[in-house]
Amino acid sequence: MTAATAKLVGKRVVNRRYFLTKLSQGAACLAAVASFPHLVFAQWSEAAFGAKELEKAIAERYPELTIEDSDAITLKVPAIAENGAVVPVTVKTDMADVSSISLFVEKNPTPLSASFYLTPGSVAEVSVRLRMGETSNLVALVEAGGKLYRAQQEVKVTIGGCGG
Amino acid sequence: MKIKAKVKGDAVAVKMLINHVMETGRRKDESGELIPAHYIKEVVAKHQDAVVFSAHLGTAVSKDPYLSFKFKGGASGESISVTWVDSQGETETKESIIK
Numbered sequence: 277m278t279a280a281t282a283k284l285v286g287k288r289v290v291n292r293r294y295f296l297t298k299l300s301q302g303a304a305c306l307a308a309v310a311s312f313p314h315l316v317f318a319q320w321s322e323a324a325f326g327a328k329e330l331e332k333a334i335a336e337r338y339p340e341l342t343i344e345d346s347d348a349i350t351l352k353v354p355a356i357a358e359n360g361a362v363v364p365v366t367v368k369t370d371m372a373d374v375s376s377i378s379l380f381v382e383k384n385p386t387p388l389s390a391s392f393y394l395t396p397g398s399v400a401e402v403s404v405r406l407r408m409g410e411t412s413n414l415v416a417l418v419e420a421g422g423k424l425y426r427a428q429q430e431v432k433v434t435i436g437g438c439g440g
Numbered sequence: 441m442k443i444k445a446k447v448k449g450d451a452v453a454v455k456m457l458i459n460h461v462m463e464t465g466r467r468k469d470e471s472g473e474l475i476p477a478h479y480i481k482e483v484v485a486k487h488q489d490a491v492v493f494s495a496h497l498g499t500a501v502s503k504d505p506y507l508s509f510k511f512k513g514g515a516s517g518e519s520i521s522v523t524w525v526d527s528q529g530e531t532e533t534k535e536s537i538i539k
Binding site for chain 1: 466498510512
């Protein structure tokens with residue numbers, strides 16, 4: 277074997293090793309993505325949950341959907357919340373084909389509070405307890421049949437829920 | 441985590457109470473240091489291995505989150521399981537029988 281061919285073979289080996297290494301890295305990466313604890317098909321959205329303004333949060337959560345106010349949504353919240361750390365919220369609707377319900381507290385540092393994903397077997401009725409830093413509008417958006425509907429109500433907060 | 445699932449009319453009402461600090465990342469401890477964010481981001485509920493409800497949560501959800509939802513197609517004696525994952529990758533799954 278001449279020095280030149282040895283060099284060539286060596287290079288080829290390196291190339292194959294390089295290729296195999298990259299291939300295994302790629303596979304490991306895919307496996308890592310697949311095994312990362314993701315429970316839902318829709319991804320938890322950093323852009324929507326991190327948005328600091330209501331409009332931005334809504335636009336990130338529901339891009340391309342326009343909002344329509346609706347009387348068909350029942351939003352049950354206290355008119356006055358003595359303790360902003362625990363504000364009970366219930367959203368209910370008889371609308372058909374509800375795929376998601378999201379709650380926003382307009383004046384919280386990040387308004388998007390929670391998004392619920394419903395299934396065809398779901399009854400559109402969800403409850404949760406939220407923190408409210410100060411008196412604010414609580415906005416409930418219901419996604420049904422490819423449209424977005426809104427109900428909102430002001431909650432007066434006596435003691436804010438975001439302090440120490 | 442406590443789960444209560446009960447048949448009510450033609451649906452099953454599921455209530456859950458999860459023990460979790462739900463730290464926002466905006467609170468300071470006694471020495472004035474920011475307490476790192478640590479909160480539940482995802483909750484998934486399954487009835488006989490089919491997802492019946494899921495939620496994405498943010499830091500505005502109260503400490504020790506309470507959630508409830510309803511679904512159709514469940515019967516007394518069948519199982520329901522709930523799994524949550526938080527912002528630090530911790531997770532818990534619990535099963536309960538529908539009453």
